[in-house]
Amino acid sequence: MIENRPWLTGFSHLVLILGVLVVALPVWVAIVASTDPANAFGVGHIPLWFGDQAFANWHQVLIGKEGQASQVLRMTLNSLIMALGITFGKIAISLFSAYAIVFFRFPFRGLEFWVIFFTLMLPVEVRIVPTYEVVANLNLLNSYTGLTLPLIASATATFLFRQCFMSIPGELVEAARIDGAGPIRFFFDILLPMSRTNIAALFVILFIYGWNQYLWPLIVTTDDAYYTLVMSVKRMLSVPDGDIEWNKVMVSTLLAMIPPVLVVIGMQKLFVKGLVDAEK
Amino acid sequence: MSVYFPQKLLPYLLLMPQLVVTAIFFLWPAGQAVEQAFYQEDAFGLSRDFVGLDNFTELLTSSEYFASLKTTMVFSFSVAFLGLAVALWLAVMADRVIRGAMVYQTLLIWPYAVAPALAGVLWWILFDPSMGPMALLLESIGIDWNHFVNGDQAMILVVISATWKQISYNFLFFLAGLQAIPRSLIEAAAIDGAGPSKRFWDIVFPLLSPTTFFLLVVNLVYAFFETFGVIDATTQGGPGQSTTTMVYKVFNDGFVGLDLGSSAAQSVVLMVIVGLMTVVQFRYIERKVQY
Numbered sequence: 252m253i254e255n256r257p258w259l260t261g262f263s264h265l266v267l268i269l270g271v272l273v274v275a276l277p278v279w280v281a282i283v284a285s286t287d288p289a290n291a292f293g294v295g296h297i298p299l300w301f302g303d304q305a306f307a308n309w310h311q312v313l314i315g316k317e318g319q320a321s322q323v324l325r326m327t328l329n330s331l332i333m334a335l336g337i338t339f340g341k342i343a344i345s346l347f348s349a350y351a352i353v354f355f356r357f358p359f360r361g362l363e364f365w366v367i368f369f370t371l372m373l374p375v376e377v378r379i380v381p382t383y384e385v386v387a388n389l390n391l392l393n394s395y396t397g398l399t400l401p402l403i404a405s406a407t408a409t410f411l412f413r414q415c416f417m418s419i420p421g422e423l424v425e426a427a428r429i430d431g432a433g434p435i436r437f438f439f440d441i442l443l444p445m446s447r448t449n450i451a452a453l454f455v456i457l458f459i460y461g462w463n464q465y466l467w468p469l470i471v472t473t474d475d476a477y478y479t480l481v482m483s484v485k486r487m488l489s490v491p492d493g494d495i496e497w498n499k500v501m502v503s504t505l506l507a508m509i510p511p512v513l514v515v516i517g518m519q520k521l522f523v524k525g526l527v528d529a530e531k
Numbered sequence: 532m533s534v535y536f537p538q539k540l541l542p543y544l545l546l547m548p549q550l551v552v553t554a555i556f557f558l559w560p561a562g563q564a565v566e567q568a569f570y571q572e573d574a575f576g577l578s579r580d581f582v583g584l585d586n587f588t589e590l591l592t593s594s595e596y597f598a599s600l601k602t603t604m605v606f607s608f609s610v611a612f613l614g615l616a617v618a619l620w621l622a623v624m625a626d627r628v629i630r631g632a633m634v635y636q637t638l639l640i641w642p643y644a645v646a647p648a649l650a651g652v653l654w655w656i657l658f659d660p661s662m663g664p665m666a667l668l669l670e671s672i673g674i675d676w677n678h679f680v681n682g683d684q685a686m687i688l689v690v691i692s693a694t695w696k697q698i699s700y701n702f703l704f705f706l707a708g709l710q711a712i713p714r715s716l717i718e719a720a721a722i723d724g725a726g727p728s729k730r731f732w733d734i735v736f737p738l739l740s741p742t743t744f745f746l747l748v749v750n751l752v753y754a755f756f757e758t759f760g761v762i763d764a765t766t767q768g769g770p771g772q773s774t775t776t777m778v779y780k781v782f783n784d785g786f787v788g789l790d791l792g793s794s795a796a797q798s799v800v801l802m803v804i805v806g807l808m809t810v811v812q813f814r815y816i817e818r819k820v821q822y
Contacts, residue, residue: 256727259627259727260627260628262624263624263625263627263628264624264628264631266620266621266624267621267624267625267628267631267635270617270621270624270635270639271635271638271639274638274639274642274695274698274699275638276657277650277653277654277656277657277695278653280653280656280657280664281653281656284656343548344548344549344552345549347545347546347548347549348545348546348548348549348550350545351541351542351543351545351546352542352546354535354536355535355536355538355541355542355545356535357539357542357543360542363546363550366550366553366554366558367549367550367553369553369557369558370553370557371809373557373561373802373805374756374805376756376757376759376778376781376782377756377778377781377798377801377802377805378557378560378561378564378798378802379781379782379785379786379798380564380567380781380782380785380786380791380794380795380798381559381560381561381563381564381567381795381798382556382560383786384560384563385555385556385559385560385563386556389555400552400556401552401556403552404549404552404553404556404557409549421534422534424534424535424536425534428534428536433536434536434538434541437536459643459644462646463644463645463646463647463760465646465647465648465759465760465763465764466759466760466763466782469763470786481646481648481649481760482648484648484649484652484764485648485763485764488652488764497656500652500656501656504649504652504653507646507649508644508645508646508649511644511645511646512641512644512645514644515640515641515643515644516637516641519636519637519640522640523640523703526700526703527703527704527707
């Protein structure tokens with residue numbers, strides 16, 4: 252504290268509390284809405300306090316109503332497969348390529364570096380139609396491979412690991428070689444344990460990235476066995492305006508956002524580290 | 532690093548997965564987009580004619596495309612400006628309070644984890660013209676809110692939804708930037724009689740400029756490419772074309788309008804823009820803006 256200005260400190264707290272409340276407002280409304288009966292939503296009113304249908308709404312979305320089993324578990328599983336597939340895929344291929352670029356000398360090393368760099372310039376949204384065609388030609392529509400594989404090339408992760416590997420002293424490599432460790436042994440016994448925190452931090456960021464994918468699953472899946480949670484909310488909204496079942500939409504929205512939010516809050520330190528590292 | 536492993540084949544094997552994925556899912560489609568941009572395909576995809584630069588000239592002379600360019604600019608700069616301003620304000624306040632800064636951080640960062648599409652849905656229900664509490668509030672003060680009809684209001688809704696998610700990111704970086712400013716500088720200014728607001732504008736804000744510039748670029752890139760979900764879940768580019776950004780238009784013309792030639796030409800234009808942005812990001816962030 253530079254100087255004592257109690258009113259200013261009080262004001263700071265006030266602003267921050269207001270900020271927190273405004274940020275939380277939409278989620279508050281969503282939680283409340285998920286507990287109300289469907290007929291509570293209508294022209295001119297929306298429930299602002301909890302209703303008594305929480306169990307019924309959540310039950311219906313999670314388990315399904317009579318004669319119609321719920322897809323939610325299936326979709327949660329799909330979201331999880333997609334998020335983890337993208338996360339592990341990205342981490343694995345980036346670790347390998349960064350290892351090759353930093354610890355080996357070979358012809359065309361610079362060129363390969365630029366090819367990877369090029370992926371930075373081509374977000375999937377930009378080349379969406381031709382990428383869809385390629386995936387369709389490879390018969391990968393409606394498959395987990397089609398959901399994950401096109402998204403796992405990552406320049407960011409490669410650069411991050413490259414940065415991290417370059418700070419490893421050459422003596423370590425020399426010592427390992429004198430002790431008779433080959434490149435594969437070195438990778439698994441020395442490099443991987445040393446990069447543990449970086450991998451964990453990146454894991455948090457990539458999990459959120461993978462879980463929140465929206466456009467890609469929307470276009471490569473037409474079979475509801477492959478729908479993910481995030482995109483399914485859009486399908487619940489694609490009905491005439493008056494027919495939207497807001498209470499159930501809100502249950503699904505909350506379900507889709509809970510896992511990544513828990514990851515961020517639970518692993519806040521790693522999350523912050525991951526964000527900062529990924530942008531270096 | 533000056534010590535290397537001598538193997539010749541192994542590095543290629545290690546690079547293989549990344550290169551294969553990049554070649555199949557990045558370079559090939561990008562090449563296809565460039566090729567397709569020179570052809571005109573009929574609606575059933577049965578035949579196509581080479582049309583040279585027609586797709587591009589059509590694009591660059593179409594008022595619709597310029598409207599989407601303008602929409603993109605208005606949208607991106609609004610998101611970036613609003614997000615930076617709110618986050619900076621909150622970060623300055625959090626930097627002032629000694630107790631609780633971390634609690635506030637936890638309470639402010641979680642929206643980062645919410646998918647853009649879901650953020651759009653959450654704000655939609657708040658602003659729903661017939662029953663949303665915010666819409667009713669606005670109505671009570673005489674503003675007739677209907678983002679399904681009014682283009683400007685639709686824009687405001689997508690800007691708010693997109694910004695809401697990004698504030699947490701900006702807040703984290705601003706707070707870190709503020710905490711890195713040496714206390715002694717601020718103390719010296721305070722002894723010289725500069726009040727909190729003078730200290731902020733004359734010392735803190737200029738010292739934060741690298742962070743601010745970096746965040747500006749990141750936010751613009753975010754608004755350009757990662758907000759598809761917000762728009763698709765809430766306004767779907769409408770009403771009319773009022774929230775159709777360039778990225779949304781590529782998707783819409785390609786998948787809904789089935790005008791593949793034009794969509795491909797738009798992809799090529801966007802690739803050039805991203806390329807330029809990436810270069811700017813790397814050039815200037817390395818050099819860092821500093822007073």
